[in-house]
Amino acid sequence: MGDEALALGAINAGLSGAYAYPGTPSTEILEYVQKNPVARERKIHSHWSSNEKTAVEEALGMSYCGLRAITSMKHVGVNVAADPFVNSAMTGANGGLLVIAADDPSMHSSQNEQDSRFYADFAMMPCLEPSNQQEAYDMARYGFELSERNGIPVMVRLTTRLSHSRSVVETDDEPMAQNKLHYPENPRQWVLMPAISKIRNRQLIKDFDAFVKESEESPFNRYEEGHDHHLGIIASGIAYNYLMECFGGNCPFPVVKVSQYPLPEKYMRRVYDSCDALLILEEGQPFIEKSLRGLASEGKKIYGKLTGQVVRDGELSPDSVAETVRKVAPGVKELIHREVPGASEIVVSRPPALCPGCGHRDVYGALNDALKEFESPKVFGDIGCYTLGFLKPFNAIDSCVDMGASITMAKGAADAGQFPAVSIIGDSTFTHSGMTGLLDAINENSNMVVIISDNLTTGMTGGQDSQGTGKLEDICRGLGADPAHVRTIDSLPRLHEEMKQLFLEEIRYEGLSVIISRRECIQTARRHAVKK
Amino acid sequence: MKTDIVLAGVGGQGILTIATILGAAALKENLYLKQAEVHGMSQRGGDVQSNLRISSSPIHSDLIPQGGADLIVSLEPMEALRYLPFLSSEGWIVTNTEPFVNIDNYPEMTAVETELARQPRVVAFNMDEKAKSVATVRSSNLVLLGAASPFIDIDTARIEEAIKGVFGAKGEKIVEQNIAAFRAGREAALSTIHK
Numbered sequence: 001m002g003d004e005a006l007a008l009g010a011i012n013a014g015l016s017g018a019y020a021y022p023g024t025p026s027t028e029i030l031e032y033v034q035k036n037p038v039a040r041e042r043k044i045h046s047h048w049s050s051n052e053k054t055a056v057e058e059a060l061g062m063s064y065c066g067l068r069a070i071t072s073m074k075h076v077g078v079n080v081a082a083d084p085f086v087n088s089a090m091t092g093a094n095g096g097l098l099v100i101a102a103d104d105p106s107m108h109s110s111q112n113e114q115d116s117r118f119y120a121d122f123a124m125m126p127c128l129e130p131s132n133q134q135e136a137y138d139m140a141r142y143g144f145e146l147s148e149r150n151g152i153p154v155m156v157r158l159t160t161r162l163s164h165s166r167s168v169v170e171t172d173d174e175p176m177a178q179n180k181l182h183y184p185e186n187p188r189q190w191v192l193m194p195a196i197s198k199i200r201n202r203q204l205i206k207d208f209d210a211f212v213k214e215s216e217e218s219p220f221n222r223y224e225e226g227h228d229h230h231l232g233i234i235a236s237g238i239a240y241n242y243l244m245e246c247f248g249g250n251c252p253f254p255v256v257k258v259s260q261y262p263l264p265e266k267y268m269r270r271v272y273d274s275c276d277a278l279l280i281l282e283e284g285q286p287f288i289e290k291s292l293r294g295l296a297s298e299g300k301k302i303y304g305k306l307t308g309q310v311v312r313d314g315e316l317s318p319d320s321v322a323e324t325v326r327k328v329a330p331g332v333k334e335l336i337h338r339e340v341p342g343a344s345e346i347v348v349s350r351p352p353a354l355c356p357g358c359g360h361r362d363v364y365g366a367l368n369d370a371l372k373e374f375e376s377p378k379v380f381g382d383i384g385c386y387t388l389g390f391l392k393p394f395n396a397i398d399s400c401v402d403m404g405a406s407i408t409m410a411k412g413a414a415d416a417g418q419f420p421a422v423s424i425i426g427d428s429t430f431t432h433s434g435m436t437g438l439l440d441a442i443n444e445n446s447n448m449v450v451i452i453s454d455n456l457t458t459g460m461t462g463g464q465d466s467q468g469t470g471k472l473e474d475i476c477r478g479l480g481a482d483p484a485h486v487r488t489i490d491s492l493p494r495l496h497e498e499m500k501q502l503f504l505e506e507i508r509y510e511g512l513s514v515i516i517s518r519r520e521c522i523q524t525a526r527r528h529a530v531k532k
Numbered sequence: 533m534k535t536d537i538v539l540a541g542v543g544g545q546g547i548l549t550i551a552t553i554l555g556a557a558a559l560k561e562n563l564y565l566k567q568a569e570v571h572g573m574s575q576r577g578g579d580v581q582s583n584l585r586i587s588s589s590p591i592h593s594d595l596i597p598q599g600g601a602d603l604i605v606s607l608e609p610m611e612a613l614r615y616l617p618f619l620s621s622e623g624w625i626v627t628n629t630e631p632f633v634n635i636d637n638y639p640e641m642t643a644v645e646t647e648l649a650r651q652p653r654v655v656a657f658n659m660d661e662k663a664k665s666v667a668t669v670r671s672s673n674l675v676l677l678g679a680a681s682p683f684i685d686i687d688t689a690r691i692e693e694a695i696k697g698v699f700g701a702k703g704e705k706i707v708e709q710n711i712a713a714f715r716a717g718r719e720a721a722l723s724t725i726h727k
Contacts, residue, residue, distance in 0.1 A: 167567070
């Protein structure tokens with residue numbers, strides 16, 4: 001798997017700490033470090049963090065001390081970590097620091113298609129984008145070196161298809177030695193007070209030229225000559241593979257393969273000057289295309305997502321790339337043609353559903369029954385398996401926005417006069433980003449109910465340790481919730497009536513209540529049963 | 533050689549185990565390999581698929597282009613039909629006929645059967661029953677792998693070695709059951725093809 005290749009590459013390149021919060025498609029990176037024998041022997045840090053922000057900060061702390069660290073998250077996790085991420089370009093890195101962002105175009109398991117390359121760009125940080133598993137492996141070591149050579153964290157951008165695709169990778173025979181603890185040459189740079197930041201910002205702007213030069217000399221970027229200059233193609237990351245697939249490896253047009261940013265300007269200039277028109281193939285949003293429109297003012301045609309020749313949303317595929325090439329270079333004979341059978345008309349979609357035996361089911365069943373007694377209840381949902389409560393048969397939630405938003409949106413709604421205002425959130429999401437919002441609601445004794453549906457794990461991503469397990473009641477009371485209205489119940493079918501009554505009582509109580517409904521995730525429970 | 537396979541099923545049925553076994557066998561044969569799968573929300577009882585590409589020459593894309601798959605291998609009949617546009621003009625469908633009904637609007641079984649029968653190259657039988665007759669119903673994915681094996685140019689002994697490797701930790705009995713399921717599936721497919 002691309003995720004695993006990158007993790008193994010980092011371990012073999014002298015990694016000392018991996019920090020992450022689970023999120024598809026990035027989860028397997030930290031999981032791999034947890035299982036790897038070398039990582040265990042070396043006691044490489046691999047405990048899950050509470051959220052992406054704490055993960056990036058912890059990794060930055062390790063880098064401050066001169067050790068090599070990685071921090072990994074899904075693309076929307078970068079939003080949570082944006083504060084330390086952007087500012088880490090200002091502090092710079094001491095030990096090599098890789099910030100791995102796994103984007104999810106097509107939204108296989110996400111709420112948007114944001115493209116992390118934009119973050120690297122505005123933080124003024126180099127970014128690596130492997131196009132295959134071998135590059136993912138090789139880029140870990142290269143990335144650490146790039147980071148240490150330039151004193152800057154480096155983003156590694158993955159996309160779902162690489163993160164979760166397996167291939168054979170050649171690895172090093174021996175893992176490299178780990179760095180020894182040593183402090184930054186310029187410790188003042190790590191104190192981002194305005195007087196210091198102003199100096200640092202000028203330096204960073206200057207360093208950016210060096211990052212461009214690195215990209216131009218990178219082993220991962222290259223210009224491949226072609227005999228037909230009617231068109232030049234710039235293909236980044238995994239899009240390069242699709243292009244090669246649809247030409248069977250024999251593309252007649254010059255191709256610039258991009259796997260390191262900032263963009264290698266000399267290749268961009270060369271392909272622009274020598275070809276009549278350009279086609280940009282990139283997974284995600286039109287990042288290269290937008291950059292290029294500024295660079296190229298001579299009025300040659302640039303085809304891409306903004307001009308409609310490349311599909312704007314979703315993932316690319318060998319088929320969509322072939323269709324694009326057919327559009328912009330009609331009659332190109334090197335393109336492989338295949339007959340495509342028609343789709344079957346009887347096939348219907350099969351949406352995911354909560355597992356049979358899942359405690360979230362019991363929570364929704366009882367909650368729906370309790371809410372029947374009210375005219376206009378609103379239930380604010382959150383991110384996790386229980387988001388599936390939106391679908392049939394429950395149709396139980398009215399919103400799902402971002403990690404922790406159930407509590408704060410319910411509070412805003414309660415402020416607006418909504419009654420009943422109910423928030424439903426999982427245990428891991430609660431400790432990720434729900435606790436701070438709960439403090440707001442406690443401080444104002446908002447008239448709302450927070451249900452923490454505790455399955456003792458991070459279920460959606462496959463059952464990683466949840467940071468609040470065994471502590472949820474203490475956390476809520478510690479934040480100042482009234483102990484009389486911090487209630488606990490087991491989410492079991494036989495307790496349906498009790499759950500319903502408990503929900504009713506706390507909804508009717510005028511003020512803030514927290515109900516912790518608890519039952520182990522059926523998936524992890526099965527695994528634990530097998531182990532025993 | 534080159535075999536492009538679309539593996540299909542419903543989350544939790546065990547198609548990724550098939551991919552793991554074939555991947556291990558291909559690795560032993562020093563073949564190139566790419567295997568794309570989807571994790572996360574898509575796994576919870578929804579449709580799942582994996583693209584497995586095995587070849588003696590380097591493979592570019594992790595995804596199989598439409599009209600390019602040599603095989604659709606499915607643990608569920610409607611899921612096999614979902615990927616028809618990916619099948620090449622010479623490609624085969626190998627599928628379980630036992631439906632997995634977890635949605636209200638699952639099509640009439642006769643319609644699914646008719647649609648499958650319309651396809652020119654199909655191996656379809658009830659793999660759950662076959663698995664039960666030689667091992668347990670949980671081995672139906674290995675029956676499917678066996679049924680697909682005549683279309684994959686990897687030595688059967690290699691695949692059996694890989695099965696031992698994958699299930700070895702679970703004990704001798706589980707290995708034996710899975711080998712039995714694999715062989716039963718292969719035999720059933722061979723007798724269908726030669727009919």
